[in-house]
Amino acid sequence: MRQTLQDFLKEVENKNPNQPEFLQAVSEAAENIFPFIEENKKYQNQAILERMVEAERIIIFRVAWTDDSGAIRVNRGYRVQMNSAIGPYKGGLRFHPTVNLNILKFLAFEQVLKNSLTTLALGGAKGGSDFNPKGKSDAEVMRFCQNFMTELAKHIGAQTDIPAGDIGVGNREIGYLFGQYKKLQNNFTGVLTGKEIAYGGSLIRPEATGYGTVYFVEHMLQGQNKSIKGKQVCISGSGNVAQYAAEKAIEYGAKVITLSDSSGYIHDKEGIDQEKLDYVKELKNGKRGRIKSYVEEYPHAVYHANKAPWEEKCEVALPCATENELNATAAKTLVKNGCLAIGEGANMPCTKDAVDILQEAKILYGIGKAANAGGVAVSGLEMSQNAMGVRWSAEKVNEELKKIMKEIHQACVEYGTLENGEIDYIKGANIAGFKKVADAMLAQGAV
Ligand SMILES: NC(=O)C1=CN([C@@H]2O[C@H](COP(=O)(O)OP(=O)(O)OC[C@H]3O[C@@H](n4cnc5c(N)ncnc54)[C@H](O)[C@@H]3O)[C@@H](O)[C@H]2O)C=CC1
Ligand SMILES: O=C(O)CCC(=O)C(=O)O
Numbered sequence: 001m002r003q004t005l006q007d008f009l010k011e012v013e014n015k016n017p018n019q020p021e022f023l024q025a026v027s028e029a030a031e032n033i034f035p036f037i038e039e040n041k042k043y044q045n046q047a048i049l050e051r052m053v054e055a056e057r058i059i060i061f062r063v064a065w066t067d068d069s070g071a072i073r074v075n076r077g078y079r080v081q082m083n084s085a086i087g088p089y090k091g092g093l094r095f096h097p098t099v100n101l102n103i104l105k106f107l108a109f110e111q112v113l114k115n116s117l118t119t120l121a122l123g124g125a126k127g128g129s130d131f132n133p134k135g136k137s138d139a140e141v142m143r144f145c146q147n148f149m150t151e152l153a154k155h156i157g158a159q160t161d162i163p164a165g166d167i168g169v170g171n172r173e174i175g176y177l178f179g180q181y182k183k184l185q186n187n188f189t190g191v192l193t194g195k196e197i198a199y200g201g202s203l204i205r206p207e208a209t210g211y212g213t214v215y216f217v218e219h220m221l222q223g224q225n226k227s228i229k230g231k232q233v234c235i236s237g238s239g240n241v242a243q244y245a246a247e248k249a250i251e252y253g254a255k256v257i258t259l260s261d262s263s264g265y266i267h268d269k270e271g272i273d274q275e276k277l278d279y280v281k282e283l284k285n286g287k288r289g290r291i292k293s294y295v296e297e298y299p300h301a302v303y304h305a306n307k308a309p310w311e312e313k314c315e316v317a318l319p320c321a322t323e324n325e326l327n328a329t330a331a332k333t334l335v336k337n338g339c340l341a342i343g344e345g346a347n348m349p350c351t352k353d354a355v356d357i358l359q360e361a362k363i364l365y366g367i368g369k370a371a372n373a374g375g376v377a378v379s380g381l382e383m384s385q386n387a388m389g390v391r392w393s394a395e396k397v398n399e400e401l402k403k404i405m406k407e408i409h410q411a412c413v414e415y416g417t418l419e420n421g422e423i424d425y426i427k428g429a430n431i432a433g434f435k436k437v438a439d440a441m442l443a444q445g446a447v
Contacts, residue, residue: 005034012053019102021323025109025348026053028355032430047446048438055108057081058101061151063129065143067136077148079127079155079163082108085440087121088159090376092166094128095144095173104128106323107166110347111376113433114369117408120380125161127152133168134288145176152177153184156191158386164193164379167322170240170285171196171206190386193379197391202382204397205375210244210320210345211398212374212405213366214252217316217343219409220364223423226340229253234314236260237321238284238291241345241372245318246277258309260321261291265309268294268301313337320345328353335361344368355426362422370408370429377404 003011009027016022030049037043059079067073078101081089091111094104104126112124129148133141156163165174174194181191188200195201204211218228231254235242238259246256255271259280268276279297283289295303310317310330317339319326323346331354334342341364344350348368350358358365378401385392392400408429415435416428 005030008034008049016102016105019105021106021348022102022109024324024352025106028348028352028426029109029113029430029434032427033434036431036434042442043438046442048441051441051446052083052112052434052437053109055080055082055105056084057155059152059155060101063131063144063148063151065140065147067140075129075131075144077127077129077151078104079152079161080104080108080125081155081161082124082126083112083437084123085437085444086116087123089125089156089161090115090122090164090379091125091127092164092376093169093173093177094126094166095131095133095168096128097130097132099128099130103323107347110369112437113430114373115376116433116436117370117411117429118373118377118380118404119407120377120404122376122380125163126166127163128166128169131168133173138172141173142176145173146180149177149180150184153181156181158189158191158383162191162193162379162383164376165240167239170194175199190383193382195382200382200386202378202385202397203392203394204401205378205382206240207244207247208378208397208401209241209372209375210246211248212377212401213241213245213318213320213343213345213371214248215374215402215405216366216371216409217318217341217364218252219406220341220343220366220423220425223413224364227252228316231255231315231340232257232313233316233318234258234309234312235318235320235345236265236309236325236349237319237346238280239321241375242318242320243277243281243284245320245343245345246272246280247274249316249318250274250277254316257314258312259291259294260309262321263290264292264303264305264307266291266294266301266303267309267312268298270300310334315340316343317341318343318345319349321349322346323348324351326350326354328357330354331357334358335363339363342366343371345372347372359424359426364423365425367426367429369433370412370425373408374401374405377401
């Protein structure tokens with residue numbers, strides 16, 4: 001008798017105890033992939049899903065560094081190299097105190113399916129450290145990054161594994177990491193993406209995840225003869241993804257009314273325009289301040305401490321902060337308030353209960369592995385530019401990004417359209433992402 005989905009998930013749980021987010025990500029995908037394998041003989045008896053949930057390699061290492069007072073500090077560094085069936089390992093680095101193996105395995109698993117959806121040849125990985133850049137001086141961040149890279153450099157390379165940014169890893173950190181890699185290897189190469197333009201970065205990479213999320217949401221809405229134009233939009237987060245999701249939504253004529261950070265959210269009922277957003281960019285990227293300062297600059301706005309923005313009425317919700325930030329209560333409020341579409345800028349921002357409520361209510365559900373794939377897609381374009389020694393214009397990269405987001409949307413429609421004509425974007429993304437990786441794994445044999 002063949003294994004059931006429940007047996008499979010039980011086995012994954014037994015092998016990966018105390019890793020709830022990893023299990024959440026695997027179950028969400030397996031619920032769609034398992035029946036697909038049952039229906040397609042060629043994927044049976046090949047242990048494809050069993051292999052996909054087991055990382056090809058995990059590297060865990062000590063990172064010792066010296067703080068400004070001269071004290072030695074110790075953090076833990078990781079790289080989870082999940083799957084290289086369709087291309088070299090690719091995925092971001094996260095520096096945040098909550099980083100552990102569970103979180104990075106969930107992110108790496110998601111990354112495999114996401115990277116497959118981009119239409120590019122990118123395997124999946126994720127890495128990072130429990131180091132907290134918040135409150136550290138530039139010199140401390142630099143010393144941490146240098147020591148982190150001293151070990152990581154042994155395991156990555158432009159044809160092997162190409163890390164990028166994620167939470168807590170932006171321009172500054174990528175620069176320090178790149179500088180150390182180059183010094184150690186004596187090799188100027190495209191080993192990281194998200195680099196500054198001055199040393200091989202791609203135009204539009206900073207914007208790509210947020211812009212791509214809005215492009216994806218617009219495709220979903222257009223499928224129902226609607227548009228984001230004129231809609232009220234709630235965004236969580238105020239980092240890289242949130243800033244550029246807001247920018248594109250504003251450009252498309254939407255009214256963005258919230259932004260947040262881990263301490264609370266701001267509600268600007270007049271709408272955040274480009275000028276206000278430029279203030280937020282400087283506040284977060286330049287001054288490294290907190291979002292509550294927004295109400296000092298714009299006193300008509302209201303700050304809500306220790307709350308998430310989902311209680312505000314909106315037609316489009318873009319969770320762009322972190323995993324499991326949108327729970328069942330928030331989902332019920334969004335449904336009650338007439339929300340039409342969700343675009344997940346963050347990775348797995350909705351809890352399982354929230355997903356069920358939103359799907360039950362038939363809200364258009366732009367799942368993260370599809371909706372936020374624009375970031376890694378433009379990372380792939382940065383790799384191509386580095387390999388060719390060229391720089392493309394912002395217009396060209398943006399056009400490529402638009403094309404890729406359209407193709408990802410089409411793939412979701414192709415594999416996610418139900419018998420009644422409705423589109424299950426979760427199913428579509430999981431199956432389309434799985435199929436390409438599975439075909440490559442079949443071709444390459446049991447390795
Ligand atoms: N940077 C990228 O290209 C991509 C990022 N993502 C995902 O997007 C999300 C945001 O990443 P970035 O914007 O790059 O990071 P970032 O470090 O630039 O910003 C993170 C934002 O989330 C907020 N945040 C963190 N923890 C929070 C919490 N517990 N509650 C509320 N807010 C919290 C922070 O205050 C900050 O505003 C993450 O889930 C990341 O994995 C997904 C695809 C690509
Ligand atoms: O650009 C990249 O390589 C990775 C982006 C990322 O970490 C993500 O898609 O979650």
